Amino acid sequence: MPDKFSYDELFAAGSPSTPPGTARHAKYDFAVAYPDPDLVPLDGLVEAAKRAMANDGRDLAYYPDAAGYPELRRLVAEDLANERNIHVDTNQMVLTAGSGEAIAMVTQALIEPGDTILAEEFVYLGSLRSFRRYNANVVGIKCDEDGLVPEDLDSTIRRLKAEGRRIKFLYTIPTFQNPLGSTLPLERRKKILEITGQHDIPVFEDDAYFDLRFEGEPVESFYTLDDTERVIYCSSFSKITAPGMRMGYLVGPTEVINHAWSFKMGGGVNQFAASTIAEYVKNGDMGDHIRQQNDSLRAKRDAMLASLGENFGNSATWTRPEGGLYVWLTLPEGADVAALEEQAFQEGVGYYNGTMFSPDGQGNNSLRLCFGHPSVEMVTEGIAELARIFERHGLLK
């Protein structure tokens, strides 16, 4: 047997070595942000694929436009104007494999190792992974039940500037934040725009959950509130069609798009999926689907809040989202749900603990609970089971 070749000296510095993960599911799965598998519009998608191939299928023979299927970009722009009061040209948009790819592209276009990114003190895992991959210094801003606290944002910026840090942007999920579930009120958005404006810091707004509002009124986006082209925006079809469709989009000033698109590797977005989604949207199926899904999410959120009240009572606090997929549960200090995560999974309840979302590893007494995937009954039972596990292991009195 000849010697095995060693790549040890060849890998780029900072290129980590871990095997690619595979999905696993606890009996009660509150861990990953999945929508309800029973609500994926399979028949609608198959019919849409059929129409897409009949109309435009020959175009599969071509490499897709770098910015992605033009017809889907047109439909997204139309929807952004009608539903979100966001007015963009299709040339200011690149379709991406979910919002995750959009985030990776913007990161690469703007970040050099050591540059600083501001974010909520608990940040969407995929974003955190991209930021770390490209060696950004991620600094968390304090959040309360309404999200980012403007005063902490201001003082943190001043401190970082005094230290000579180069701040590249504020990354935020203002609506139904992942993992906190919070939504920034309008006045706070204006204040945050003002503070970042004083310091010439762009806002990168991740609006993946906009459509998942099942209560209350929509709040104007940073993108709409700004009129100086200082906001970069991304969103996704993952939560309103299915994550497996891998479809999202990046919207921004032309100069940002012109820098960011070339970091999209593998060419324009999957055209089979893009043309299928376009046909699905054109058929008018999306609105009904979103309404049906939000009815389901409201029922699950209600079940989760009720079961938390019943089983956690006064021994923990939690957020009450008006939409989205997440409740953030906080136990008393010292209750280490991070250390218990694997054991809880083995005992049947999956969650992600707070330290996974924290730039500096805080939050071992907090956890994210996603209510999108399990049924109402499973949500109710699963929260009770979670309380029993925590009690059994001495985390709840």
Added chain:
Amino acid sequence: MPDKFSYDELFAAGSPSTPPGTARHAKYDFAVAYPDPDLVPLDGLVEAAKRAMANDGRDLAYYPDAAGYPELRRLVAEDLANERNIHVDTNQMVLTAGSGEAIAMVTQALIEPGDTILAEEFVYLGSLRSFRRYNANVVGIKCDEDGLVPEDLDSTIRRLKAEGRRIKFLYTIPTFQNPLGSTLPLERRKKILEITGQHDIPVFEDDAYFDLRFEGEPVESFYTLDDTERVIYCSSFSKITAPGMRMGYLVGPTEVINHAWSFKMGGGVNQFAASTIAEYVKNGDMGDHIRQQNDSLRAKRDAMLASLGENFGNSATWTRPEGGLYVWLTLPEGADVAALEEQAFQEGVGYYNGTMFSPDGQGNNSLRLCFGHPSVEMVTEGIAELARIFERHGLLK
């Protein structure tokens, strides 16, 4: 009107600014490596999508495995074993958005700015773009009608090492090379493996065209010839299904996979497309489709070679591929087809000139002619038209 915000000071160094391109087609389109739009198996794909959704559609609700849809990885591994004598475990494979994404991932895992990549003296554009994006120093190795010249490879490595250059890998398309159309004979592959072995240099083998052989016998891959895990391998469904399906794969030693996968942004590959292709393969449709496509490619290659003989006679030379999509046409020195490219497009014939594929901008008297897309009649006419354009502009005597 408030002042527009300027990002000028914010972009990462080396992040270029160009608008994303859109596809355009000349009347006679020899420019881009498209398969024949009439041969895209649209009905088969729609039927496969229907079966995929019926079997596995609920899984769209989950984020795909980072390495991509397990069933398609299993089928690819099976096909590699049966058709290419390549034996790999599904854990040594990551599905990617075409081979282009695989190349970008390997580049990021291995390259630090200034590191050297060896390649054919004319290199696939997508690879060249990735190599440059991550600031590699790409050094072209001389090629003859059989591809890479081992003696030049050896002397180039010695020279670069003497200069203190850090060589990270040899990137090669050994079969039906893009853009040259050449295929490395077995003995030369062995010789190249020996030379790179002496210098501890991995080989990154891009085998995107393996299935497109319409003449002659397959040659053993570098991957199979090596038994030291020194070869990284990628291939693609783009040319045997459709580029718009954006499906390829990276195969390599576990340690390379463990480093490379995390540079795949946007999560695991599009599951709607992956599960559709898996059903298409499982149904046994792929073999027939490839045979039909290769019959068509042979007829087009024959038409192109005949029309080149008729219209270019002794005033140019060209390659005679046994498969794939490319003929490489070389005019006498001084015949600047690079300068004429845009004008030729305006006059109805699209091609890519040699300098686009050259790491150091050589080859302005050469061009790549893709015969996959136009019909046999259009190939014949288009080559005649190309000769007329070259004559009209004084490039042919």
